[in-house]
Amino acid sequence: MSEDVLPRPFHVAIIMDGNGRWAKKKRLPRLLGHRAGIRALERTVRAAEGLGITHLSIYAFSTENWKRPETEIKGLMSLFRFSIRRKVDEISRENVRLRFAGKKEGLPGDVAGLMNWAEEKTAANTGLTLVACLNYGGRAEIVDCVNSLIAEGRTTPVMEEDITGRMYAPEIPMPDLIIRTSGEQRLSNFWLWQCAYSELYFTDVLWPDFGPEDLKRAVEHFLNRERRYGAIK
Ligand code: IPE
Numbered sequence: 001m002s003e004d005v006l007p008r009p010f011h012v013a014i015i016m017d018g019n020g021r022w023a024k025k026k027r028l029p030r031l032l033g034h035r036a037g038i039r040a041l042e043r044t045v046r047a048a049e050g051l052g053i054t055h056l057s058i059y060a061f062s063t064e065n066w067k068r069p070e071t072e073i074k075g076l077m078s079l080f081r082f083s084i085r086r087k088v089d090e091i092s093r094e095n096v097r098l099r100f101a102g103k104k105e106g107l108p109g110d111v112a113g114l115m116n117w118a119e120e121k122t123a124a125n126t127g128l129t130l131v132a133c134l135n136y137g138g139r140a141e142i143v144d145c146v147n148s149l150i151a152e153g154r155t156t157p158v159m160e161e162d163i164t165g166r167m168y169a170p171e172i173p174m175p176d177l178i179i180r181t182s183g184e185q186r187l188s189n190f191w192l193w194q195c196a197y198s199e200l201y202f203t204d205v206l207w208p209d210f211g212p213e214d215l216k217r218a219v220e221h222f223l224n225r226e227r228r229y230g231a232i233k
């Protein structure tokens with residue numbers, strides 16, 4: 001597969017699922033599954049750069065994940081804190097631009113602060129854009145867009161572009177390919193507005209086991225799909 005066959009920009013979105021089941025299989029605490037998930041993410045970012053993917057978005061924590069036990073939520077927040085703080089320099093060296101999508105207000109103040117710091121620090125980078133969806137919900141995002149329009153005092157009819165332009169990360173192109181690991185075949189509130197014409201790819205691989213070969217396989221599947229956008233080809 002050569003880079004010139006890939007569309008540009010090319011946005012791959014991943015629902016990183018199966019950390020808990022991976023840990024359970026190994027009789028480990030769930031949090032170790034999440035830690036192994038961070039390592040899978042590091043591998044995937046490197047592989048994405050190599051494949052010529054321009055935008056990679058990852059679903060890290062949904063607006064519904066607050067329903068989990070407090071200990072797991074606390075563990076995940078610590079992991080986010082630690083990973084952002086420790087990885088930003090490395091990410092910067094690789095010319096990766098880090099963006100976040102989701103409701104920063106609902107997160108612990110220091111985590112939201114680190115997110116702003118990391119976005120500022122990597123804003124001028126020109127390589128891969130990594131969009132981390134944290135406290136993200138597709139429905140919440142659409143509701144937030146509608147509320148911004150109301151707050152702006154909008155009285156004329158709303159167009160699709162008005163919604164698209166008020167998304168959490170409006171400069172990010174629509175996802176071309178959405179991958180979900182762990183055998184589940186649903187979106188779980190991910191990129192609901194943006195997924196309208198995304199190609200979907202499901203794999204049984206649990207997220208902590210995901211690697212460059214799995215990403216390559218998903219992209220190859222994508223290249224065999226015919227996108228019609230409602231028209232006749
Ligand atoms: C995905 O793995 C990570 C998050 C939702 C934070 P899960 O924690 O959902 O893993 P399973 O689905 O229980 O295996």
Ligand code: IPE
Binds near residue numbers: 015
């Ligand atoms: C989706 O996974 C959210 C993330 C990967 C962050 P979940 O494990 O929360 O989704 P459901 O509950 O199985 O739909």
Ligand code: MG
Binds near residue numbers: 017019
């Ligand atoms: Mg899950």
